[in-house]
Amino acid sequence: MYRILTFSNAIVFILFACQATFAAEPKVTINSDFPGGNIVVVENRGAEIEVKPRLDGGRDWFYWCFEATAETPGKVTFNFPPALAKHKNGAVGHQGPAVSTDGGSNWRWMGNDTAIVQGRSFTYTFKEAGESVRLAVTIPYVQTTFEDFAKRHADNPNFKTSILNRTPKGRNVELVQIGEEHPQATAVLFTGRHHACETIASYFLEGVMEEAMSDSPAGVAFREKYVLYVVPFVDKDGCEDGDQGKGRTPHDHNRDYGPKSIYPTVQAIMELGEYKNVCASIDFHCPTLVYPDHQVIYFAGPTDLPAHNHDAVKQLAKNIKSELPKGSPAGPLVWMKKTDDERKTHNNGHFALRPDCLIAATIEVPFAPKNTVMTQDAIRSYGKAMLRAWNVTDFAAIKTK
Structure with missing residues (x-):
């Protein structure tokens, strides 16, 4: 009986661990419906999200600004497609993305550490469910x-x-x-x-x-x-x-x-x-x-x-x-x-x-x-x-x- 209980407990533990693993997969929603907002979500795969600037009928250019809200916390990588513009204008500047955690009132640069920014991609770690952050290529002014x-x-x-x-x-x-x-x-x-x-x-x-x-x-x-x-x-x-x-x-x-x-x-x-x-x-x-x-x-x-x-x-x-x-x-x-x-x-x-x-x-x-x-x-x-x-x-x- 002792062995059976131990085996059962092990199964329960394994199932719990699997559930925890699945729960750890981040999930965020993206919104740009606010003044100065601009983004096109190409594909949202949870831990990786492909996005690009909305061009509004103009030339290829680099401005983007959006709000991301975590349904499930975790580390999310945002990827931008290769530039098409003549001068390869990029998608992330030399001091990284701008970030605001108070709805756009105050902003700071995330920095260009390679743990955060790699070329046309950057990562952000959401620490809790419901956390909302605004991210932008520049500090917005509206x-x-x-x-x-x-x-x-x-x-x-x-x-x-x-x-x-x-x-x-x-x-x-x-x-x-x-x-x-x-x-x-x-x-x-x-x-x-x-x-x-x-x-x-x-x-x-x-x-x-x-x-x-x-x-x-x-x-x-x-x-x-x-x-x-x-x-x-x-x-x-x-x-x-x-x-x-x-x-x-x-x-x-x-x-x-x-x-x-x-x-x-x-x-x-x-x-x-x-x-x-x-x-x-x-x-x-x-x-x-x-x-x-x-x-x-x-x-x-x-x-x-x-x-x-x-x-x-x-x-x-x-x-x-x-x-x-x-x-x-x-x-x-x-x-x-x-x-x-x-x-x-x-x-x-x-x-x-x-x-x-x-x-x-x-x-x-x-x-x-x-x-x-x-x-x-x-x-x-x-x-x-x-x-x-x-x-x-x-x-x-x-x-x-």
Whole structure:
């Protein structure tokens, strides 16, 4: 009888162990139905999930952002298919995926340890059933992010918001004004998110605005000479819908300037430039994700429109470099080209043609280069450095040289 009981207990133990093994197989559900969400689930095999970015009718590009919730905890590997894009833009950046465990309020980079990231794949370990995490190729920046920024500065008399226009989907496009119009004030226009997925530039632009509206010596000096207008979301619908935004059909927002414009927000920006007599314009972008040359801050735009534009950008870049704190990406470098008909349809090409233009350029802020600090606060500090550098750049003197 003792042997029979022992044998029975062994069978029970084996069955229990098998059940535990089966239960250990992870199972997660994937969701991207929230602002900025973007993913296509190709196959969900439990411990391995094949996913790819949703392209929304545009070119092959790298932006993705989704929420994963564990029904059964465990280690899950997310695999992305090989890149098709010209520059092999990749799917995971140099500091790994961005991760949020509080529904998208706070983000950190997971890192690029080989135990986490291998090429176009990464793993995440869910510790308990019901655990939910948001994962993204970059730190997202959507409408609620800007609203949080606006709330933090709602009591600042130098910060005003209004509505520039409404999108085809009925969303409001914000217009920020920092400083007051006065006879000595030069109108400056800063724009962001012509390409919806380029989120890091938005945090950089926040830093510019924070310094410009502040009571720091730089902020006070800036408002004495300038009034700043900012359009934080040019492609507002794309930002909220989680679109790539780059290379849209028939063309994207940053190829839409001129008499054949098809996007209402671009049309409103061109009208704003005329109405406010904008004499200086910077458009804020991010470059590709992993392409080696794009791991630095750099300027693009026309060298020959206006005639002094190249000199103005080089001096601004030099001044920014001297202001950037430790941990920032390298640069800014200056990679500009002569104007052609295609370039005139860009934001920088359009504003370079305006009368009395002091400077018209695009600044590219990389996503997350190796050996840099790319937290949200750090990126804002790099934007503040740009505003301080702007103050000490004598654009009028460069123009008349």
